[in-house]
Amino acid sequence: MFGFFKGVALSAAILTGCVASGWSQQKTEAQPLTAMPYSPSLDLTNLDRSVDPCADFYKFSCGGWQKNNPIPADQSGWSVYAKLGDENTQFLWGILKEDAAMKQRTPVQQKIGDFFNACMDTAAIDKRGDAPIAAGMARLAALPDRAAVIAVLSRLQHLSSGNYFFRSGPDQDPDDSNKILVEVNAGGLGLPDRDYYLKTDPKSVENRTKYVAYVAQMLTLSGETPEKAASDADAILKIETALAKASLTNVELRDPYKTFHKMTVAQLSAADPVVDWSRYFEIQGAPGLTTLNVAQPEFMKAVDAELTNEPVDALKAYLRFHLVTNAAPALSEPLATADFDFYRRYLRGAKEQPPRWKTCVHGVDNHLGEALGQEFVARTFTADTKAKTVLMTGQIEDEMQVEIEHLDWMSDATKKEALRKLHAVRNKVGYPDHWRDYSSLTVKPDDYFGDVERALQFERARQWAKVGKPVDRDEWGMTPPTVNAYFNPQMNDINFPAGVLQPPLYDPKLDDAPNYGNTGATIGHELTHGFDDEGRQFDDKGNLKDWWTKDDATHFEERINCVRDEYAGFVVVDDIHINSKLTSGEDVADLGGTLLAYMAWKKATQTERLKPVDGFTPDQRFFVGMAQWACENARPENQRVQALTDPHSPGFARINGVVSNMPEFANAFSCKAGQPMVRAKACKVW
Incomplete structure (x- = not known):
């Protein structure tokens, strides 16, 4: 998908998964708009006539x-x-303020209004702290051996929004665009790009130092001792660096032939036997899958090597970090602020967190975009x-x-x-x-983390349900x-x-x-x-x-x-x-x-x-x-x-x-x- 001006879309910040959802204490005079302001497409005040x-x-x-x-x-x-x-x-x-306050609402207004309300209730979010992920973190910490670590990957990718080693999902078949083909692709990095791990200039070295400190901070906030968190952060950087080395560059990714390697599940299992691929696809929602596209075969070999050779404690730390860092925007203020401070303040130069209403509008657009879109279009x-x-x-x-x-x-x-x-x-x-049907998605006005998780699972299930069905050429990729x-x-x-x-x-x-x-x-x-x-x-x-x-x-x-x-x-x-x-x-x-x-x-x-x-x-x-x-x-x-x-x-x-x-x-x-x-x-x- 080739965009016109990637990076400024309304929902772009949330889509990255690396932004703050923290609470801004900044004073702002902004008020909700009841009509869109007007600016001309040719504005003489924008000119610099001295040039x-x-x-x-x-x-x-x-x-x-x-x-x-x-x-x-x-x-x-x-x-x-x-x-x-x-x-x-x-x-x-x-x-959204109107929809959240209305007594008589359509189902669409109820879902987007309650999602917004839940996001705005920072007192309730802070009161819960890291409780929404505490049980998951504890289960990961208690995994007894390497086999258990490998087995849990399938369930993590099915239930969580985390970025664990690799990504998978349905996509159009490059050979026949009318068919849906499951794709397995590279993933698993916490920095924006593979080159962040591999470049040796002073700024890149500084970026990695700051990243390791951030990883340790997130692990400490989730309950580890500072000493253990520091050791785990070094191990996590080592794992991610190995994955980065095996990843294609952004330039290489521009060649669609470099990311098209159709094979059977049996062939994938023979080439990369560490993961039980038949069981993996069954858990994702595609039982009996026979053929797929492995976008980056060399990367998957690196995944196999990491899962086989890295110490079990390092692998468990990697999973815990990615669980907490991906959940952070929907968690309490300390975690959300740490997320913002690294990804937005340090890496991209933002000076303050956005006011909470912006974060919550973006969240609704990201998770219920076509429901909100109906209100916008009208x-x-x-x-x-x-x-x-x-x-x-x-x-x-x-x-x-x-x-x-x-x-x-x-x-x-x-x-x-x-x-x-x-x-x-x-x-x-x-x-x-045709507008998307969200009727099966449960949205509660007092459970923001739950709303986010249910929305992510709803979308993941919607995507995997496409396997074996004709391509819907009326679907949109933007809200x-x-x-x-x-x-x-x-x-x-x-x-x-x-x-x-x-x-x-x-x-x-x-x-x-x-x-x-x-x-x-x-x-x-x-x-x-x-x-x-x-x-x-x-x-x-x-x-x-x-x-x-x-x-x-x-x-x-x-x-x-x-x-x-x-x-x-x-x-x-x-x-x-x-x-x-x-x-x-x-x-x-x-x-x-x-x-x-x-x-x-x-x-x-x-x-x-x-x-x-x-x-x-x-x-x-x-x-x-x-x-x-x-x-x-x-x-x-x-x-x-x-x-x-x-x-x-x-x-x-x-x-x-x-x-x-x-x-x-x-x-x-x-x-x-x-x-x-x-x-x-x-x-x-x-």
Whole structure:
């Protein structure tokens, strides 16, 4: 799944599993919103007119925004997307307060209102302390031998949200996207990425030192002596380092063939015999499973080695730590605060914990997202917005067809397959056609930890129940309030939640130029993902299949490498450059998506006599509108994390990298050869 702006979705913080759910004592004047605030998609106050647009278009478009929008204390970064996400959260807060207080409620209102109430009751949560996990921790500590440790893994993964050695779950079969195939994949790490364990620079060494201290702190808070906790923390780092060494890099993970190794359960059992795999899948909810995908076979061998060779006490400590660290956000203040202090304050630079209402809104969105989404859509998303977005999407797809038909580097045979794929793309706008049924999920207003655990088990059971059934192509991978969008290569669909179709991203009050520059470029971005270095490897049905001639694939890679070479020159923070092998899919989607949106806007308005507005020509308004979605400020700590883990380039590169490759931009702002925003050798893929 390839997103537009990963990391700023409404529920992104909760989805990581590494954020605080602690109690903020900060004073805040924020109040629930009864209506969404309005910000224009082209805002003149966001400009910095002291900057030459031909020298630094991002700074010209966003310098005012950066000055006027400092990073809030509870955030690791701040952006137009994050600010809209925060406004959505504040609006949802108002909805949830109403639903929590109402006497007569629908079943949907009862569940989301009671979940919110339970989360807000910090006194009750603190009173329980670590009691919700105490029995589980004690059982893990009492495991008698290695066989018992190995056997408990199956039950832990079935009942708990913890990250134990590896991950598993249903996914679409790369060979046949209409079928569900169980996948076993790498997992088991407490740091954000494998490279955190392996890099030897001073900052990486410091990160590991801080991590070991955090592990010891969590074990101490859960009852261990400081001496035992320190020893266990060292053993846990050793286990995780071995897993990290066997994990694929983020760049390697961009190649879908590297994570597709179909085999039978019998073959997996022969290759990795430590786990009783037949029993494991029976416990997960797939008895009699015969075939699966082992995404990273070498990683699973490392799991076998760790389970076989590490001391039993070290393995038990590892399991206890992952139980407590994954549960921490739903536990009492000391545990939640420790979690925040490491993952958000130290690693990402946040200065304060978010106010409790934010944490609780995010929790409802994460666990009951389509229930909350019904309430959001009914209040914010108009039929007119949906119709105009659908129309714009169709126009951009038409321009993609024109581009494919006129490519001088692609053969007719590959063009035929590319057009077949383009015409098969499904466009999903706003919200699902059928809402998820939560009727079997029990939510209590006085049992927050229980609500979270039941919600996680509900979702895990829902996922495993897909095994053996046809793929539901109407399902969404984001909740309706989410400020983001994505392309799913196996579904071959592009998805635009209602949350991303609000001002200032889509602005019905303004002219078409900034809307095509902003929302249009987002649509084009997601569409282009179907034809980037990853997406191009899936056919019109979403199957992993090579539909390119050898020469066409070579020509494509040459053009991709032009983009990679350019973006590798951008510095993220300190001396860290963009890892353009990781970001190239998003970079190509930005470039191709903006071009498609520009072409679609030109065709849609070709019979109109467009005039300048506020001193900007229509073409200039298109590009300023395109740039202002990416305005952002970021803490250096967060920039370092994102440079290692995020497939998206920083905002300044996503704008300057695009416009410097577009002659249409240079013409709009009369930029001359030799200026920074005019590449001597422009890159163009689509």
